Amino acid sequence: MRRVLVAALLSASLAGCMRKESAQPTPPEAGSTPSTPTATAPASNAPGAILFVSADTRGYLGPCGCSENMRGGIARAASQVLEARKGSLPVLYIDGGNSLFGEPGLKPDQVPQEERKAKALSDAMKLMGLSVRATGPLDDTQGAAFRQGLGLPELPPGAVKVLPAGARKVGVVAAQTPEQLVQTSARAREEGADFVLALLDTTLDAAQVAADQPGLKADVVVATRTATEFSGEQNKLVRAAVPVVALQSKGRSLLRVDLGYAPKPGPFSLQKGQGDTEREVAALEQRVALLDKEITLPGVDPKLKALKQGKRDELVARKQALLTAPAEPPGDTNGFTLRFIALESSLPSNPDAQALVTAYDADVGKMNLAWAKEHGQDCPKPKKGEAAFVGNAECRTCHEDAFPVYAKTKHPHGWETLEAQGKQFHLNCVSCHVTGYQQPGGVCRLDKVAGRDGVGCESCHGPGSLHVDAPSTDNIVASPGESVCITCHNPENSPHFDFATYLPRILGPGHGKPPAR
Numbered sequence: 001m002r003r004v005l006v007a008a009l010l011s012a013s014l015a016g017c018m019r020k021e022s023a024q025p026t027p028p029e030a031g032s033t034p035s036t037p038t039a040t041a042p043a044s045n046a047p048g049a050i051l052f053v054s055a056d057t058r059g060y061l062g063p064c065g066c067s068e069n070m071r072g073g074i075a076r077a078a079s080q081v082l083e084a085r086k087g088s089l090p091v092l093y094i095d096g097g098n099s100l101f102g103e104p105g106l107k108p109d110q111v112p113q114e115e116r117k118a119k120a121l122s123d124a125m126k127l128m129g130l131s132v133r134a135t136g137p138l139d140d141t142q143g144a145a146f147r148q149g150l151g152l153p154e155l156p157p158g159a160v161k162v163l164p165a166g167a168r169k170v171g172v173v174a175a176q177t178p179e180q181l182v183q184t185s186a187r188a189r190e191e192g193a194d195f196v197l198a199l200l201d202t203t204l205d206a207a208q209v210a211a212d213q214p215g216l217k218a219d220v221v222v223a224t225r226t227a228t229e230f231s232g233e234q235n236k237l238v239r240a241a242v243p244v245v246a247l248q249s250k251g252r253s254l255l256r257v258d259l260g261y262a263p264k265p266g267p268f269s270l271q272k273g274q275g276d277t278e279r280e281v282a283a284l285e286q287r288v289a290l291l292d293k294e295i296t297l298p299g300v301d302p303k304l305k306a307l308k309q310g311k312r313d314e315l316v317a318r319k320q321a322l323l324t325a326p327a328e329p330p331g332d333t334n335g336f337t338l339r340f341i342a343l344e345s346s347l348p349s350n351p352d353a354q355a356l357v358t359a360y361d362a363d364v365g366k367m368n369l370a371w372a373k374e375h376g377q378d379c380p381k382p383k384k385g386e387a388a389f390v391g392n393a394e395c396r397t398c399h400e401d402a403f404p405v406y407a408k409t410k411h412p413h414g415w416e417t418l419e420a421q422g423k424q425f426h427l428n429c430v431s432c433h434v435t436g437y438q439q440p441g442g443v444c445r446l447d448k449v450a451g452r453d454g455v456g457c458e459s460c461h462g463p464g465s466l467h468v469d470a471p472s473t474d475n476i477v478a479s480p481g482e483s484v485c486i487t488c489h490n491p492e493n494s495p496h497f498d499f500a501t502y503l504p505r506i507l508g509p510g511h512g513k514p515p516a517r
Helices: 002-022 074-085 108-127 144-149 178-190 204-211 274-295 302-324 351-375 392-396 400-407 411-421 457-461 465-469 499-506
Strands: 048-054 091-095 130-134 160-165 168-175 195-200 220-223 236-238 244-246 253-260 268-270 334-342
Touching (some): 048 074, 048 168, 074 351, 108 351, 130 168, 178 195, 178 204
Antiparallel strands (some): 236 244
């Protein structure tokens, strides 16, 4: 009897391993389009389902890497979705749109890079098993024909898609106006949807107004567009009769919706117990944010930095465990929870999705460099009486005592950091890592960066030829203010930057401070 029991347990264990291995997506061949993963269909009587929602990605494959502990990345998002698919519950991945491009129009030199990036994003979405996606204005930057050529399962404005999710059906609707939102949500119910997720192509404020419309049949409304490029810096949940959600933009977070099914079909309600989890997660978020500021301070002691980074990773792991824990059984009523999965730097990346990003990085550098050599034009020369760039060597002749302080900062190594990541020919990155980008006498071609590579004195103080000829505080930016710094140290590229805290770290005798006597 004991041998039979051991054999049965061994057989079950091996079968479980085989099922786990079979759920892994097949790595795409070089140059091919990844296929949608075909996970084993969960039983139709599954006690719930998991929905993942992305939106307002704005053409971002991942963070630039200029700062530490930056959120985001399609490879981290893929890891979350594909790991959930290994479980017993149905998983649907839905995109709200405004994801393929970051601008409504492109300059000629941007076209090769941005189209290649949109292709990489679409391939990653297919790898994640995209169920359906709405479209927004930022998806049509290169026209509807380009967007449709990517082969993604699209949901046009005013359309409805009802998807099986185990014992229930999930209706996904796309709308651009409050009236369209009401009409599509009602139609989804008529077509048999038990739970309705509405993708509304507008901002959070406008979505709140739309969610108050009489006759709305949606269970949750996702606002899929931010007002400006830097307005989507936080995840937001507005609790109302119909909850309204806005995701952190640029692919930095996912919305996770956990559905719990009662024995009988019926209306869904936001689970009351979720408030305790939200408060605990918010407290952990605050502690992580404080550590981020301490870790990224210029000149922080390496040993202390390592200790703080370890503590930060521990807090992120605790937060992630809370956010991915199975929802409580709903009891006699159907329930759902809404959780934001912040794609923190310490979370794993899916290797197949990361391979798509790596291939993009390699391709786009070659494409941009080739474009610059064939079509690039030099910056115009400064007009008569206008200051020109002279380089650090000219500055050093009078300000030698400032250079030991400057050398200890990351500024002189700005170009090296790009080369280390293979992004020295990425148009999104170059402007903050060279001196005088797109300025008269500065850098306007990727193939002519020599002598302007790195963040030089003139990046902060302005072109210095007039100052060299007649030194005066009237013909140079003597004390650059915060407005100069945040052109590069903005919320996207330097999310933990604080001017008052950082400024003293780059000052010293001869550089903002009088010499020691």
